[in-house]
Amino acid sequence: MTDAHSNSATGNEVLASAMAEPLRAPASFKRKMFYITMGIALIAFPHVFDSPFPHHVMIIIFMYALMAQSWNILAGFCGQISLGHAAFFGIGAYSTGYLFFAYQISPWIGMLIGVVLSMLMAIAIGIPTFRLRGHYFAIATLLIGEGVQIVFQRWELVGAASGIFLPIVREQPLLSFQFHGTKLPYYYIILAFLALACVVVWRLDRSRIGFYFRAIRDEPEAASSLGVNVTLYKSFAFMISAGLMSMAGAFYCQYVLVIDPETVFPLSLSILVVLMAVMGGAGTLWGPIIGAAVLVPISELTRIYFGGTGGTLDLMIYGALIVLICIFKPEGLIGAVKMRHADALEEKCDSGDARG
Amino acid sequence: MTWEIVVQAIISGLLMGLVYALIAAGLSLIFGLMEIVNFAHGEFMMISMFAAFWLWALFGLDPIYSVPLCAALLFFMGVATHYGIIRHILGASMLAQICATFGLAVFLRALAQFLWTPDFRSIADPMVAGRVDLAGVFLGLPQIVASVGCLIAFGFLYLFITRTETGLALQATAQDRDAAELMGIPTERMFALGWGIGAACVGVAGVFLSTFYYVFPEVGLPFALLAYVAVAMGGFGSILGSLVAGILIGLVESIGGLLIDPSYKLLIVFGLYLVIVVFRPKGLFGRY
Numbered sequence: 263m264t265d266a267h268s269n270s271a272t273g274n275e276v277l278a279s280a281m282a283e284p285l286r287a288p289a290s291f292k293r294k295m296f297y298i299t300m301g302i303a304l305i306a307f308p309h310v311f312d313s314p315f316p317h318h319v320m321i322i323i324f325m326y327a328l329m330a331q332s333w334n335i336l337a338g339f340c341g342q343i344s345l346g347h348a349a350f351f352g353i354g355a356y357s358t359g360y361l362f363f364a365y366q367i368s369p370w371i372g373m374l375i376g377v378v379l380s381m382l383m384a385i386a387i388g389i390p391t392f393r394l395r396g397h398y399f400a401i402a403t404l405l406i407g408e409g410v411q412i413v414f415q416r417w418e419l420v421g422a423a424s425g426i427f428l429p430i431v432r433e434q435p436l437l438s439f440q441f442h443g444t445k446l447p448y449y450y451i452i453l454a455f456l457a458l459a460c461v462v463v464w465r466l467d468r469s470r471i472g473f474y475f476r477a478i479r480d481e482p483e484a485a486s487s488l489g490v491n492v493t494l495y496k497s498f499a500f501m502i503s504a505g506l507m508s509m510a511g512a513f514y515c516q517y518v519l520v521i522d523p524e525t526v527f528p529l530s531l532s533i534l535v536v537l538m539a540v541m542g543g544a545g546t547l548w549g550p551i552i553g554a555a556v557l558v559p560i561s562e563l564t565r566i567y568f569g570g571t572g573g574t575l576d577l578m579i580y581g582a583l584i585v586l587i588c589i590f591k592p593e594g595l596i597g598a599v600k601m602r603h604a605d606a607l608e609e610k611c612d613s614g615d616a617r618g
Numbered sequence: 619m620t621w622e623i624v625v626q627a628i629i630s631g632l633l634m635g636l637v638y639a640l641i642a643a644g645l646s647l648i649f650g651l652m653e654i655v656n657f658a659h660g661e662f663m664m665i666s667m668f669a670a671f672w673l674w675a676l677f678g679l680d681p682i683y684s685v686p687l688c689a690a691l692l693f694f695m696g697v698a699t700h701y702g703i704i705r706h707i708l709g710a711s712m713l714a715q716i717c718a719t720f721g722l723a724v725f726l727r728a729l730a731q732f733l734w735t736p737d738f739r740s741i742a743d744p745m746v747a748g749r750v751d752l753a754g755v756f757l758g759l760p761q762i763v764a765s766v767g768c769l770i771a772f773g774f775l776y777l778f779i780t781r782t783e784t785g786l787a788l789q790a791t792a793q794d795r796d797a798a799e800l801m802g803i804p805t806e807r808m809f810a811l812g813w814g815i816g817a818a819c820v821g822v823a824g825v826f827l828s829t830f831y832y833v834f835p836e837v838g839l840p841f842a843l844l845a846y847v848a849v850a851m852g853g854f855g856s857i858l859g860s861l862v863a864g865i866l867i868g869l870v871e872s873i874g875g876l877l878i879d880p881s882y883k884l885l886i887v888f889g890l891y892l893v894i895v896v897f898r899p900k901g902l903f904g905r906y
Contacts, residue, residue: 337713343712343713343716345716390892390896391892391896393896393899394895394896394899395899396712397649397655397712397716397854398850398895398899400655400716401655401846401847401850401891402891402892402895404843404846405843405846405847405888405891405892406888406892408843408884408888409884409885409888409889412881412882412884412885413885416881416882529839530724533720533724536716536717536720537717537720537721537724540713540714540717544713574727574728574729574731574732575728575732576728577724577725577727577728577731578724578725578728578729578732580721580724580725580728581721581722581723581724581725581726581728582721582725583721584717584718584720584721584724585703585718585721585722585725587717588703588707588710588714588715588717588718588721589703589706589707589718592707592710592711592714
């Protein structure tokens, strides 16, 4: 941080404003207690609500939260709005599924291979597209995401449009990443993945790289002129983001054991991930999690109460909600929480003044 | 591969290109005015196609006659979108702007699916049907009518933008909002007008498409994707650029489909987008 501070001290107001957010103070005692309580609650949850449905809902929430968080790294922190993130989800799912299906390679290894492939693909996409600004980059990723789906729909080796049915294996559930009759292991695995993503974001947020990301997001020219290697850090953000996204894909593949291009590469998935992150609050640690926790139950509940005819009711609600959020709370739901916090702080200061 | 097939591919590419051009022109007009990409553009088209379908199914009105009705409907939808949503997010971040129009798209598509099911429908007895035989080159009559109709609509749009006072005011607003405001141009109303005209353009294209294309809630997506490519190629905000780019995309799509594989024709167009924006990041005729 020292070099950045000396830069801003020498009058580079632009970078100073990009870095205006102070280096996060170490978590306070209250906050630490909050995290610990929440961790215990999440670990205990499946034992308190011991039936498949709440487990399933929580698993789906965690999975979407993981995806939204991975998108958040690239778009929320680094400002590169990707509208084709489903491509990485699908690549994770297909690497895991195909290697297990064709060569009986453990899904865990398949997942790692998927992560590496996604990262390589992120670089391959990034090299031509990182020069593009704003909408041009967003549309490029949109088209690439659709293009990947078209390729997989016609790729005979991986089952083309009908996809892959994973063989059911009952021996060595942990090694073969398949658990039948219980959702508990899936719950803890996806919770661990999400925790990993949150730790990554939390560390990034406080590190020098996190400042570079925000500088690139807010003032790319200024960041570049001050010696931040813009392309390098954009690639870095894209790689982490793609890798985490493909972990979610690998998990999905093992959770449902059937994958096809229509379900793992759709544009609607890319969009849903964006909507969740934005609804909660892009560029914040908790935003994507809040977004997933709000939106996933809506779709699960409409599916229960309205059955097949309600198949799109959840999407109508999503669409309407996100429009309202964009109009009234563009910084996301987390903005409401922060606002109250700020109000309380202001009140405290005011009353302090009055007494003083 | 005989010459008839090649000529047929070129002409049918040209015909579809004119339809793409009109869709892209609407998108480009809106972007040029306020630098917002309407990600619900494909859904606007879908609504217009359904409107044409229902006017035919319930009242027996042929799509050719319902062009003005659907254009008017979409015009009001565009204006309503501006006053209801866009006006409030003009100053917001790009992410919020993208999500607002995407949210609208998700909403409209889900609404259509909820109301009308995901079934594919088609207008069974359009007034214009059949095909014409030009010395061994077969062309569908609906396609010809659609492209001519879109070209005429495009011509009206171009004349309106360049020859009328309101059109010039629109251009002025696109160039510099504050200066236009100082000159007494009601820029707020210009924005609403831009949204109305942009939506009406895609509405006209949708009605013509409904004479030879299936009508279903997801129909807009591929067209919208091609329109984004066309707008990016032509340069965001350039109306004439979107005409050239639309025709180019139609040609690339049909000739590429002929030479490589029809199922990869979208990929070829997407590749074209990447090549163009990488080497000319502002598009062929871009002024931004």
